[in-house]
Amino acid sequence: MNATITPDRKSILANIRIQRFTPGEHKSAFYDNFKVNVETGMTVLEVLRLIKNTQDSSLTFRAFCRSKICGSCSVRVNGKPLLACSTQLMPILDDFKQESVIIQPMRNMPVLRDLVVDIDPVIEKLAKMHPYIMENRGRIPETLEQESLMSRQELTKFDYITDCILCGSCYSACSAASADPNYAGPLTLGKAYRFSADVRDSFKGERMQAAVDQGLWSCAQCRKCINVCPKDTRPAISIQRLRKMSIDDGIHDTPGSRRAKAYTDDVAKYGQVNKPMLPVIVNGPKGWAAIEAADNYLIKHGIEPTHQVCTLDGQSSTQKIYAKVKELESRGENKT
Amino acid sequence: MLTYDILIIGSGGAGLYAALESRSEEELRVGVLTKIYPTRSHTGAAQGGVNAALANLDSTDTWQDHWFDTVKGSDYLADQDAAEIMTREAPMVVREMEHWGCPFSRTDEGKIAQRPFGGASKPRACYSADKVGHVMLHTLYEQGIRHGVNFLNEWQVLSLMHDGTRCQGVTAINTQTGRVHTINAKAVILATGGHGRIYWTRTSNAFGNTGDGTAMAYRAGLPIKDMEFIQFHPTGLRRTGILMSEGARGEGAYLLNGLGERFMSRYAPDKMELGPRDLVSRSCETEVREGRGGPEGEVFLDMTHLGKERILEKLPQIRELCIEFEGVDPIEEPVPIKPTAHYSMGGIHTDINGQTEIEGIYAAGEAGCVSVHGANRLGGNSLLDILVFGKRAGKHALEYARGASFTPVSTEQEERDTQMINTMMDGKGSGITIADIRHAMGNLMAEKVGVYRNASDLESAISKLADLQEQFKQMRIQDKTKAFNTELVSALELKNMLDLAEVVTAGALERKESRGAHTREDHLERDDKNWLAHTMATQGADGRPKLEFSPVTITEFEPKARTY
Ligand SMILES: Cc1cc2nc3c(=O)[nH]c(=O)nc-3n(C[C@H](O)[C@H](O)[C@H](O)COP(=O)(O)OP(=O)(O)OC[C@H]3O[C@@H](n4cnc5c(N)ncnc54)[C@H](O)[C@@H]3O)c2cc1C
Ligand code: SF4
Ligand code: SF4
Ligand code: FES
Numbered sequence: 008m009n010a011t012i013t014p015d016r017k018s019i020l021a022n023i024r025i026q027r028f029t030p031g032e033h034k035s036a037f038y039d040n041f042k043v044n045v046e047t048g049m050t051v052l053e054v055l056r057l058i059k060n061t062q063d064s065s066l067t068f069r070a071f072c073r074s075k076i077c078g079s080c081s082v083r084v085n086g087k088p089l090l091a092c093s094t095q096l097m098p099i100l101d102d103f104k105q106e107s108v109i110i111q112p113m114r115n116m117p118v119l120r121d122l123v124v125d126i127d128p129v130i131e132k133l134a135k136m137h138p139y140i141m142e143n144r145g146r147i148p149e150t151l152e153q154e155s156l157m158s159r160q161e162l163t164k165f166d167y168i169t170d171c172i173l174c175g176s177c178y179s180a181c182s183a184a185s186a187d188p189n190y191a192g193p194l195t196l197g198k199a200y201r202f203s204a205d206v207r208d209s210f211k212g213e214r215m216q217a218a219v220d221q222g223l224w225s226c227a228q229c230r231k232c233i234n235v236c237p238k239d240t241r242p243a244i245s246i247q248r249l250r251k252m253s254i255d256d257g258i259h260d261t262p263g264s265r266r267a268k269a270y271t272d273d274v275a276k277y278g279q280v281n282k283p284m285l286p287v288i289v290n291g292p293k294g295w296a297a298i299e300a301a302d303n304y305l306i307k308h309g310i311e312p313t314h315q316v317c318t319l320d321g322q323s324s325t326q327k328i329y330a331k332v333k334e335l336e337s338r339g340e341n342k343t
Numbered sequence: 344m345l346t347y348d349i350l351i352i353g354s355g356g357a358g359l360y361a362a363l364e365s366r367s368e369e370e371l372r373v374g375v376l377t378k379i380y381p382t383r384s385h386t387g388a389a390q391g392g393v394n395a396a397l398a399n400l401d402s403t404d405t406w407q408d409h410w411f412d413t414v415k416g417s418d419y420l421a422d423q424d425a426a427e428i429m430t431r432e433a434p435m436v437v438r439e440m441e442h443w444g445c446p447f448s449r450t451d452e453g454k455i456a457q458r459p460f461g462g463a464s465k466p467r468a469c470y471s472a473d474k475v476g477h478v479m480l481h482t483l484y485e486q487g488i489r490h491g492v493n494f495l496n497e498w499q500v501l502s503l504m505h506d507g508t509r510c511q512g513v514t515a516i517n518t519q520t521g522r523v524h525t526i527n528a529k530a531v532i533l534a535t536g537g538h539g540r541i542y543w544t545r546t547s548n549a550f551g552n553t554g555d556g557t558a559m560a561y562r563a564g565l566p567i568k569d570m571e572f573i574q575f576h577p578t579g580l581r582r583t584g585i586l587m588s589e590g591a592r593g594e595g596a597y598l599l600n601g602l603g604e605r606f607m608s609r610y611a612p613d614k615m616e617l618g619p620r621d622l623v624s625r626s627c628e629t630e631v632r633e634g635r636g637g638p639e640g641e642v643f644l645d646m647t648h649l650g651k652e653r654i655l656e657k658l659p660q661i662r663e664l665c666i667e668f669e670g671v672d673p674i675e676e677p678v679p680i681k682p683t684a685h686y687s688m689g690g691i692h693t694d695i696n697g698q699t700e701i702e703g704i705y706a707a708g709e710a711g712c713v714s715v716h717g718a719n720r721l722g723g724n725s726l727l728d729i730l731v732f733g734k735r736a737g738k739h740a741l742e743y744a745r746g747a748s749f750t751p752v753s754t755e756q757e758e759r760d761t762q763m764i765n766t767m768m769d770g771k772g773s774g775i776t777i778a779d780i781r782h783a784m785g786n787l788m789a790e791k792v793g794v795y796r797n798a799s800d801l802e803s804a805i806s807k808l809a810d811l812q813e814q815f816k817q818m819r820i821q822d823k824t825k826a827f828n829t830e831l832v833s834a835l836e837l838k839n840m841l842d843l844a845e846v847v848t849a850g851a852l853e854r855k856e857s858r859g860a861h862t863r864e865d866h867l868e869r870d871d872k873n874w875l876a877h878t879m880a881t882q883g884a885d886g887r888p889k890l891e892f893s894p895v896t897i898t899e900f901e902p903k904a905r906t907y
Contacts, residue, residue: 012599014676014679029824029826032824049670050667050668060776060778064776064822065821065822065823065824067827068829071550072383072385072388072550076387076474077382077549078383092668093667093668095670120824123827130380134488137489139486140444151434154441154455156453157453158453169446172387173380202444207442
C-alpha cells in the first residue's frame with residue numbers, strides 16, 4: 008500500500024462494423040464501418056454510445072439500465088447474441104486476434120431500425136402462455152393478514168428461472184424458432200415451467216396445454232439457449248422438465264408425448280427403440296401412410312422393409328441402465 | 344383522438360401497481376403508457392430489499408418502529424402522517440406481492456426472509472437474493488398480463504394538459520412511428536420515476552431516469568417539492584456510476600486515494616470504511632477536491648488484500664460487476680470509484696392519495712413526493728413507497744374516474760409539441776450536440792450541486808445552466824428519420840433534465856442549512872427554526888422557478904438530533 012495507484016489501461020484503434028437498416032428508407036441491410044479508440048474497461052454499449060455521440064447520431068439501438076438487469080440491449084457481436092452493456096470489448100478483440108468486430112441485430116425477430124428488433128411477437132407468445140400465478144387456495148391465504156408458506160426446496164425448483172430479464176438472446180439463437188415461426192421460444196417455455204413448478208399455482212393444466220400447442224415438443228434440445236443466456240436461466244433444462252411434467256401429469260395425447268412414451272416403453276421392453284413403428288405410435292392410423300411411403304421407397308431401392316424390432320447384443324445392459332434411471336427418478340428430481 | 348378513463352404514465356413498480364389497482368370489472372378503459380417495455384423499468388435495478396415490519400426475523404419489530412426509523416432517517420422532513428400510512432400498510436402490500444407469486448427468499452419456516460439495512464433498528468428488509476426489484480417488477484407485469492392491462496410501449500409523453508382545475512390528458516409521441524398524439528383522459532397518474540440523470544454519468548440510475556413526468560408537471564404549473572434533496576451513494580464505478588454495494592466494505596475492502604492512503608482514517612477513525620453513506624460520500628469527494636484523487640478524479644475500492652479465495656467465496660457478484668462493467672478484476676487491482684447520485688427524494692407534490700392540486704392528476708413513486716422520505720430516504724423504503732402510494736393513487740383515480748366526465752381538449756398542445764419537434768429537426772444548427780450539453784450538465788451538477796454545496800458554487804451553477812438552456816435552443820437533431828429516432832428521444836429528455844437541474848440548484852441555494860442529503864459547506868448545521876419546511880417550486884411567468892415553503896406535518900415525533 009501507499010504507492011501511487013496507476014491503473015494499466017490500454018487502447019486499440021478498432022474497426023467497428025455495424026449492420027444498418029431503416030425499413031422504408033433502405034432496400035436492404037448494409038454495413039457501416041466506424042473507427043473507434045477502444046480502451047480497457049469499455050463495454051460494447053459504451054462503444055455504440057460513443058459512435059452515436061461523436062460520429063453518427065442516427066445509429067439506433069436500445070439500452071436503458073446499462074447494468075445487465077433490464078434486458079434492452081441484446082445485439083449480436085461476431086454472431087453471438089449478448090448484452091451490449093455487460094460485455095467488455097477489449098477481450099473480444101484479443102480473442103479474435105483482430106482489430107475488428109461486427110455488430111448485428113438479434114435474429115428471428117423483424118428489424119425495426121439498425122440494431123433494434125420488434126419484440127412484440129415474442130411478448131405475444133409469452134402472454135399466451137399464462138405467465139402468472141393463479142392462486143392455489145390450498146397454499147395462498149385469502150387474507151392479506153397472512154403470507155403463504157413456501158420452503159426453500161420448493162422455491163429452488165423454479166427460482167433460477169426468475170432471473171430471466173426477457174432480453175431475447177435465447178430467442179435469437181434458438182434453432183426451433185428459426186425453423187418454425189410459431190414456436191414459442193426458450194424464454195416463454197422457461198416461464199411456463201417456472202409457474203407450473205410453483206406450489207402456489209393452480210393453473211398447470213391450462214398452461215401445459217398452451218405449452219404443448221406452442222411447440223413444447225418442437226425444441227431440438229440443441230442447448231444454444233443455455234449457451235447464450237446472460238442470466239444462466241437454462242431454458243432447455245426447463246423445457247425438459249416441463250416435458251416430463253406433462254407426461255407425469257398424463258397429458259399423453261400429443262404427438263410429442265406419445266413419441267416420448269413410445270421411446271421409453273420400447274427401451275424398457277426391447278432395450279432399444281422400435282423406429283419403424285414410430286409414425287403409427289405417434290400419429291395414430293395416419294402414420295401408416297408415412298410407413299407405406301417409406302416401404303415403397305425401400306422396395307424401389309431393392310431393400311426389404313421390416314416392421315420388426317431388431318434386437319442387439321447387450322440389450323439387457325440398456326434395460327439395466329433404464330431401470331436404474333427410473334429408480335433415481337422416483338427418489339426425486341435432479342437438482343442443478 | 345385516443346381516450347382513456349385512466350391513463351398511467353410509467354410502468355415501473357408504481358405505475359404497474361396503480362394499473363392493477365385501477366383495473367376494474369366495469370367499463371373503464373385503463374391504459375399504461377411507457378417509454379420503454381414495462382419490464383425494462385428502473386424498478387428492476389433495486390437489489391437490496393423492501394421494508395415491512397413483518398417481524399419474521401425479529402419478533403419484536405412493529406410498524407411503529409419502522410415509522411420512527413423512517414422519520415428519523417428523513418432528518419425530520421418527512422410528513423409523519425404519510426410515513427405512518429406507508430409503514431402501517433407495508434405488511435399488506437408486501438404480502439399481496441407474495442400472493443401474486445413474487446419469489447421472495449425464505450426463512451427456515453418458509454416465511455418471507457428479511458435482512459438488516461442501513462438506518463433500520465430491526466432487520467425488516469424483505470429480499471429475494473439480490474434481485475428484489477427485478478422480481479417485484481416482473482410479478483406486477485405478469486399480473487398485468489393476467490388481468491389484460493392495456494400497454495402502450497415505447498411511447499414518450501411530452502406534455503400534461505388541464506383546464507386549470509381538471510385533468511384533460513397528455514400529448515405523447517409514438518417512438519416507433521414518430522407521430523405526436525393527443526390523449527384525452529379523465530385521470531392521469533404520473534409514475535415516471537426519478538431524475539438522477541441530471542448528474543448524467545455520475546449516477547446509478549438508468550439512462551431514462553430523466554424526470555420527464557416531474558418536468559412536465561412543473562411546466563403545467565404544478566408545484567414540485569423538496570427537489571434539492573438528492574441521495575448520493577459513495578461507491579459507484581468510475582466509468583458508469585453503476586453501484587457497488589456496501590457488501591464489499593462489509594467484507595473488509597479499503598477505500599484508498601490516489602496516493603494509496605486509507606483516507607477514511609481522517610474522517611471516521613473508528614468506523615473507517617463503514618461510516619454512514621453521506622459521510623463516506625463526502626470524504627471521497629474531499630480527497631478528490633484536495634488533489635489526492637486518481638488520474639481521473641476517482642478514488643479506489645481495494646479488495647486485493649482480502650485474497651482470491653475470500654473474494655471468490657464472499658463477493659462473486661461484486662467481482663463480476665467490476666470485470667464486466669469496468670474491466671478490472673478486484674483480485675488483481677483496486678477498483679476505481681466515485682460517489683454517484685442514487686435517489687431523488689423530491690418530486691411532484693401530492694397528498695396521501697397521490698392527488699395533486701388539479702383534479703384527476705396524480706403522481707406516485709419516485710416521481711412523486713408525498714413526502715415520506717424527507718431529506719434522506721432509507722434503503723428499502725423506496726420500493727415500499729411505490730407499492731403503497733402506487734396502490735393508493737390507483738384506487739383513488741378509479742373512484743374519481745367512475746364519477747367524473749371527460750374534460751374536452753383541443754389539439755392545440757399537440758400542434759405546439761409537433762412544432763417544437765419540427766424546429767429541433769430543422770436545419771443544421773450550431774454544431775453543438777445533445778451529448779455535449781448533457782455532458783456539461785452532468786459535470787456541472789456533480790461539481791457544484793453534488794455532495795457538497797455552497798452559495799458561490801450554486802450561483803455559478805445557476806448561470807451556467809442558463810447558458811446550457813441557450814445552447815439547447817441552438818441544438819439541432821441530425822437524424823432526420825421519423826421512425827425510432829432515439830436522438831429525438833434524448834433531446835426531449837434533455838429538455839426535461841435542464842428544467843429540473845435548475846429547480847434542484849435553486850432549492851439548494853435557497854436552503855441555508857444542512858439536512859439529510861443536502862450539505863451546505865457554508866451552513867453546516869440543521870436549522871429547525873427556519874428550515875423545517877418543504878420547498879415548493881412552481882414555474883414563474885419568466886420561466887424561472889419560484890420558491891415557497893410549506894410546513895412539515897409532525898404528529899408523533901418531535902425533531903431530535905439525528906445520530907446513529
Ligand atoms: C441501483 C439502484 C438500486 C436500488 N435499490 C433499492 C432497494 O434495494 N430498495 C429500495 O427500496 N429502493 C431501491 N432503489 C430505488 C428504487 O428502485 C426506485 O426508487 C423505484 O424503483 C422507483 O420506481 P418507480 O415506479 O417510481 O419508477 P421507475 O421504475 O423508474 O419507472 C419509471 C417509468 O416511467 C416511464 N417513463 C418515464 N418517463 C416517461 C415518459 N416521458 N413517457 C412515458 N413513460 C415514461 C419509464 O418508462 C418507466 O416505466 C434503487 C435504485 C437504484 C438506482
Ligand atoms: S434447446 Fe430448444 S429452446 Fe433451446 S435453443 Fe435449442 S431448440 Fe431452442
Ligand atoms: S432466458 Fe436468458 S437469454 Fe432468454 S430472455 Fe431470459 S435472460 Fe434472456
Ligand atoms: S441496458 Fe439493461 S440489460 Fe443492458
